[in-house]
Amino acid sequence: MKVIVVKDQAAGGKEGFKVFKNALDNGxxxxxxxxxxxxVTTYQEIVKSDLDFSNCTSVNLDEYVGIAPDNDQSYKYFMQSHLFNEKPFKESFLPNGLAADPAEEVKRYDKVIDEHPIDLQILGIGRNGHIGFNEPGTSRDVTTHVVDLTPSTIEANARFFASENDVPKQAFSMGLASIMKSKHLILEAFGENKADAVKGMIEGPDTPDLPASILQNHPDVTVIIDEAAASKL
Ligand code: GLP
Structure with a gap:
């Protein structure tokens, strides 16, 4: 893993942007x-730039189950407002939170990923070390699946909702096996509440208990963290 420590999230956005630009420049x-x-800061840098994704495809990591794409808490809505409105892609895929048949939706999304192999995947990390919504204990062989969110993830995400009761209890998520197939990965983490997860990911044992530690096995990962997230390294 290549680890870049920056002062804060704003500086991290600039580093993340450089990785996107470099990937785009290289085809x-x-x-x-x-x-x-x-x-968010990486997307802000992209929005300010002249990068053009109109010939590119985007494939998102996850989406809440039971939330409509136009609901302002959906990940689809998030992507529209933070990136796609300003930087449209030729085509953009996300799991459909309202899919009538979740088993079919999982298959559809696996097909999307197979047909569009990911060149560069950006990741955040949960306080418990989850990536996408692959919670601790998730099998490393899974592709897209429906996840029961852990109490810690529900609590962490409650800040975006009116109350903790409004946070969906399930999500569709790309699996760890799908994430590991991406050619290049960037993982960003900012703030002290990510420091334990970052330490486990980089220095800890490679274990399903800390899903992000699987990235120790990927040949091309750039980790961009601020000083607070790096404070336990
Ligand atoms: C969420 C998302 C992840 C994200 C993580 C951290 O639950 N499913 O993709 O990386 O938790 O979120 P944040 O970046 O808001 O700290």
Missing amino acids: AKVFGLATGSTP
């Missing part, structure tokens, strides 16, 4: 995208 066509507060 990347498929970008795996993430939601959450972490990638």
Whole structure:
């Protein structure tokens, strides 16, 4: 893993942007995208830039089950407002939170990923070390699946909702096996509450108990963290 420590999230966004630009300059066509507060500064840098994704495809990591795409808490809505409105892609895929048949939706999304192999995937990390919504204990062989969110993830994500009771209890998530197939990965983490997860990911044992530690086995990972997230290394 290549680890870049920056002062704060604003500086991290500039580093993340450089990785996107470099990938695009080198012919990347498929970008795996993430939601959450972490990638926001990277998306802001992209929006300010002249990068053009109109010939590219995006494939998002996850989506809540039971939330409509136009609901302002959906990950689809997040992507529209933080990136796609300003930087449209030729085509953008996310799991459909309202899919009538979740088993079919999982198959559809696996096909999307197979047909659009990801050149560059951006990731955040949960406080418990989850990536996408692959919670601790998730099998490393899984592709897209429906996840029961852990109490810690529900609590962490409650800040985006009116109350903790409004946070969906399940999500569709790309699996660890799908994430590991991306050619290049960036993982960003900012703030002290990510420091334990970052330490486990980089220095800890490679274990399903800390899903992000699987990245120790990937040949091309750039980790961008601020000083607070790096404070336990
Ligand atoms: C969420 C998302 C992840 C994200 C993580 C951290 O639950 N499913 O993709 O990386 O938690 O979120 P944040 O960036 O808001 O800290």
